[in-house]
Amino acid sequence: MISTDKNTVIYCDPFIPPEWIAAHGLRPLRVAPNISENAAIGVCPYARAFTNEINFQKNVCAAIFATTCDQMRRSSDIAIKNSILPIFLMNVPTVWQRKSATELYAAEIERLSRFLTQFDAQRPTNAKLAEVMIDFENKRQTQLAKQKPTDKIPLAIIGSHLLKQDHIIFDIVQKYGGCIAIDATTDGGRTLPGKFDRTQLIKNPVKELVSAYFETIPDVFQRPNDRLYDWFKKKLNETYVRGILFHHYIWCDKWHAEFGRICDKEFTSLPVLDISAGDNDKNTKSCLTTRIQAFMEMLE
Ligand code: SF4
Secondary structure, X not given: OOOOOOOEEEEOOOOOOHHHHHHOOOEEXXXXXXXXOOOOOOXXXXXXXXXXXXXXXXXXXXXXXXXXXXXXXXXXXXXXXXXXXXXXXXXXXXXXXXXXXXXXXXXXXXXXXXXXXXXXXXXXXXXXXXXXXXXXXXXXXXXXXXXOOOOOEEEEEEEOOOOHHHHHHHHHHHHOOEEEEEEEEOOOXXXXXXXXXXXXXXXXXXXXXXXXXXXXXXOOOXXXXXXXXXXXXXXXXXXXXXXXXXXXXXXXXXXXXXXXXXXXXXXXXXXXXXXXXXXXXXXXXXXXHHHHHHHHHHXX
């Protein structure tokens, strides 16, 4: 057992269930990292920023990476080498249609539990886990209920993770008369877990957790990734947005490859603005502002 008075476990991937960490008596902290200064060609700024961030947050006893993209997988190698924190790399299967993929994810959840119990934490009982899951779900529902409809021009944004400073996109959209009605970035509503089935939750909460996360969240890395498009199409049909912002970092192959499919007229006839983000670009804000302003004017 590792003796520590720190109790925070830092992570950024939506396939890592915070309920599982909290039920072990630890504090899950999902971060939107700040861009780091030491840019490197070919390295995703988000993966690099998260790897740096784990050393700067207070009270952290461990960090969790996930294999949902190669950049993150490689970043975990760097973190293992350079960070004093214990690092856990969670395998999230890219295939999802087979039972064996769900079983692998469930086995990773158990392996994560064994990792967490190093830190003066205990594997939760079913009753404890169910209680924590209900608590987290209630908090998510309360947050969602706070979102009120507005009379601004509704847009969707789809794409990768967002660094802390990327949240300026939402402010710029608002400034020029719009609002983000669908947030399909990796940090938005798209990656919320499915609603827990309360009967199953009492019978077998771990199975319900696996189902709500692995079997529900649609993401770009999955093969096939049709679930992402089905989810997005359904949201577009329900919400009647007027345009789409597509966000990705220049070194993010996963999202880069999807731009053509999002723009394909067979998928949507809505206008799509590519707001690719570079590496620590000092002109990012003014460039983004000009492009989003022009896009909003076109939609008015
Ligand atoms: S932005 Fe892309 S490359 Fe970077 S961590 Fe996310 S999925 Fe991976």
